[in-house]
Amino acid sequence: MPSVVRAFRSKYPQVTIHFRFENIGQLTNKLLSGEIDLAFTLSHGLHNLGGVTYKPLWTQPYSIILPHDHPLADQPNLSIAQLEHEPFVMLEREESPQGYDYVLSMCAKHGFSPRIVSQASRTDAVLMIVDAGIGVTVLSRHLLLYASPTLRFIDIQGEDHSIDVVASWKTANTNPAVPLFIQEIEAALEQTRANQA
Structure with a gap:
């Protein structure tokens, strides 16, 4: 995550990132209310939430x-x-x-x-x-x-007995920085896969 944030800030220095550390229930509630744009959380129950998109990052036992x-x-x-x-x-x-x-x-x-x-x-x-x-x-x-x-x-x-660690966001989120940040996550995941090959 630090390397993703560093790469994102380098490309988009005009975007301000604020971090909040919450438990899973609070993260989900704040994501749904629009209080936060992007949540890094566990995938429990996200498939049951309408209007939420998520990208698996890795699986954790x-x-x-x-x-x-x-x-x-x-x-x-x-x-x-x-x-x-x-x-x-x-x-x-x-x-x-x-x-x-x-x-x-x-x-x-x-x-x-x-x-x-x-x-x-x-x-x-x-x-x-x-x-x-x-x-x-x-x-x-x-x-x-x-x-x-x-x-x-x-x-x-x-x-x-495992769970996915995911990046999640509201599907209808209009913040233009969200898809840009997701692109940086995808690039980091691709780099990780290439390094492991």
Whole structure:
């Protein structure tokens, strides 16, 4: 993202970019209200929103996140079923409704409903509560970038549990900078693919 912003600013120095960091639910609401022009978020439920277009950037797996001293923390992978008797820490549903429901559905597929002992309005707070040993959580692996080194991100066994990280915008957005920024994203993605080939 920094390289995309740098390239965009170099080409279009007259365009001012303002950054806002919000949880997924807030990003979606502000995108729909027109308060923001472009959101970088997870793809949960975006296909159900009328008038929103999005471009997948990369796919991110979900992970089971445990404190380092948890009895299961040294396992290379775990099944969701192994969490049946664990206390769960969750991001509040209004902050990420689709993500919250996704975790509940993962647990339901394995025959249990998670015992939620704590909820927080920010993902960094969820990670801190898990790190304190209050419970476990299931979140996107991208949070490893912001996590304490004492947390363990464990792969999930079985079916694919992943989510797309996307750039999203209102289809009817009239800001001329949005398609220009999307072009820079596409150029960066193409460069990444070429470097990996």
